[in-house]
Amino acid sequence: MADVDMHGGNHLDSVPHQDKKIVAAIDFGTTYSGYAFTFRTEFDKSDGARQIFTNRWSNSGSLLSAKAPTTALFDPEYKFHSFGYEAEEKYAELVDTKQYKDWHCFRRFKMQLHNTVRLKREMEIKDETGQTFCAKQVFTESIRYLRDKLLKEIETRNPMKIIDIHWVLTVPAIWTEPAKQFMHEAAIEAGIPPEAQQIALEPEAAAVYCRSLQDGTLVDSKYQKVTGAFRSGRSYMIVDMGGGTVDMVVHKVAEDGRLVEIWQASGGPWGGVTVDQTFYDFVVKTFGKEFIEKFRNERAKEWMKLEIEFETQKRKLKFDTNYDIKLELPARLIAESNLEVADLTSYNKLGIENDEFKKFFQPSTEDTVAHIKSILTELSEVDLILLVGGFATSKYVSRVIADAFPDKRVVVPLQAEVAVMYGAVLFGFEPLVISSRVCRHTYGIRMQSKFIEGHHPPEYKAVVDGETMCRNIFSVLATKGEMMEMMATRSETYSSTHREESRRFSRMGCDVYASTSTSPRYTTDESCVRLGCINIEPPANGWPENVNYNLKMFFGQTEFKVTMKNDVTELECSSSFDFLG
Structure with a gap:
């Protein structure tokens, strides 16, 4: 397999927004999960008049809530039995009558995706009795349960075809690409089509919810109204305090009202x-x-x-x-x-x-406060902190954070516990409300260029097609820390030569890499990880002497995707990378 050589520059494109008749969001949390949806006709109403629909869950004690416990129960034949309050109460009954040992109860299993260093599709998790079970099956059946329940509720309100529904899945902003892919694949297996599916980062969804609230409804910890929170030029921090993780993101409101990420999403496992x-x-x-x-x-x-x-x-x-x-x-x-x-x-x-x-x-409040301080030290212009998520509704927690930042306005919005879920619905209708994000990694491809004595490592020296080249060069397409427009495409032109007969029928390979460094030199650097490869087969009569390629890297979509097109066969080869190998 041969490498390609760099030639030319890059540019940005964007993917157009498409209309949806209905958006349904599944907020799959560590401790509690739920769903919400609304119709285009509702979304088009003014913010104050808009209605978002959700289920009201109840247990045997008639407790009503917008979410149910993230608990899944499987019977002795490994078949899905129930979810939420029903699963918890059934399992408690089985334990009480000593019939539980062959059953499989899973609680708070979402954090397994955060805690596992190398995720695999075949990953197993333990049930309440310590027995191992296929993790993908637990996630898939739980999502399927929420999907089916949601579809029934839509049917009662306004019967629609499933193809009219656009689905949004919420995930923590600090999750890795493998964790996001795991959830994406579980949703597909649960019956949610990949082309109708979108990932929403939880703090971003919460920001969209807060932005939709009527001006003057936000009240800070000193009981003062906060006005103009989302006016042009204003900066704020969203702290999403869920059951498992605490996610933070900092936005600035652009002139057109859209939200620009000015500090990359971060956080840790400090939730409730x-x-x-x-x-x-x-x-x-x-x-x-x-x-x-x-x-x-x-x-x-x-x-x-x-x-x-x-x-x-x-x-x-x-x-x-x-x-x-x-x-x-x-x-x-x-x-x-x-x-x-x-x-x-x-x-x-x-x-x-x-x-x-x-x-x-x-432990939770100390880690959260320390992390907020580390960000605000770099961004002194931020004077508003919005606390959302179920854990943020704790009067004690919100006060601890408010007292730690006396010069900032700390706000817990109304219905903070469903801010992510409701915001995900709104985000599904207008995904480009987030104007740009800070790139979390440096992305590029492995290439070769002319070898320079004294500059390139001698071990990377190789003669290719009669020329002395340096292998393993990291050719950067996007740099960690730079602003990346939502749904953007980075494009670059590369070339290869095929003068020698042995190269005329070579399969051309393009290895794609990510790095935690802002300036990786070689793909062998410790900061680099190989994401995957695009293979390009030669034409039947072999490659001509010079071949040009146009490579595109797509950002901001559900799956990280790269395409490559050559000027000989004009075939476009693509790869949606597998992070769960």
Whole structure:
């Protein structure tokens, strides 16, 4: 296989926006998931009059919410049984009646895509009892359940053909390309056509939601109205605080009202589940690890009661709460543990000192505040911080962040817990509302150029078609940190020579690379990773002496895509890269 040589320059194109009759968004979260949709006729209304539809989920206690727990249950034959509250309650019932061991319950499994360094299609995850199971099947069936439920609801409101629906899937902005591809493929297997599918980054979707709110509805932590938040020239930070991750992005509002990313999306695994994990560590310390692990596995219904009680107390906590927290314990936990009566504040409540309870939040809030500070040190013009996501609705968390930035206006918008879900619907109708993003990597291809003694490494020296060349040159098409227009295309012209007979029938190869460096020199640099290759077959009568190629690299689409066209056969070869090899 032969390399190509660089020649010429590049330019930008953009992909036109297409109309959709209906947009449906699936917000697949770590702790809770849901869906929302609306019709073009609703979207065309003014912001205040527009209606976005969603399901109202309920458990046996008649709790109504816009999302359901991200819990999937499979039966002993590995067939999908249920999702959400239904799955949680069924599994608790199975545990109670000692019939759970052959069943497979998965909770909060989305974080596996963030925590796994090298994702594979065959990746396995563990259920509640430690048994391994195909991860793709769990994700696919969960998405299929949400898809089918959504379609039924659309049918009741306004029957439409499935081809009229444009689908949006939300993912954390800090996810890798393999994680995004995993979700994309799971959605395809769940019955969502790839051509009707779009990925939305969660903080961007939340920004689109906040932008749609009527001016004056945003109120900061000092109860002052925030006006002109999305006027031209204004900069703001969105902090999406979900169950698993905390994602941040910084935008500036352009003259045309569109949003320009001025700091690349970043964040970490600091969401609400970190508080739950710290609480779990406290419970283990109080009751003993062996006892709690056994109780959790064999008394699922009682354990769920404890989790719900903690969630209730967690949400009630405010920054100025100065009393000790009284946590109601399940009767069986008291009866079966070695807890002394003296440890209880009343017959069934465990007292937790106020400062101790607030420490449950400390790992998350400290990491979040430190990361916000690191960004604002570089972007002093940002004076508005918008907190969205379920974790942001905690009065305690939002106050901690507000107090850490007294010179900034910190806002938790109305319905912050569904900001991403609602924003994803709006984003589906107008994806170009995000004008440009900061490129997260440097992208380019491996090529060869004339060897220069003393400049190029001698080990890369090779004679190609009678000329002394340097192999493994990184030819840059897009640089980390530069502004990249949404749906943009980078184009570059390359050439190859075929004077020698052995090269006339060579298959030409174009290896595509990404780098974490802004200025990689060679594709062998430690910062570089090979994404894939485009292969170009020679014509039947062989290549002429000189061949020119036009390479295009597409950004901002669901899949990272590269095409290459030569001026001899005029065939366009393309590759949508496989990050899950």
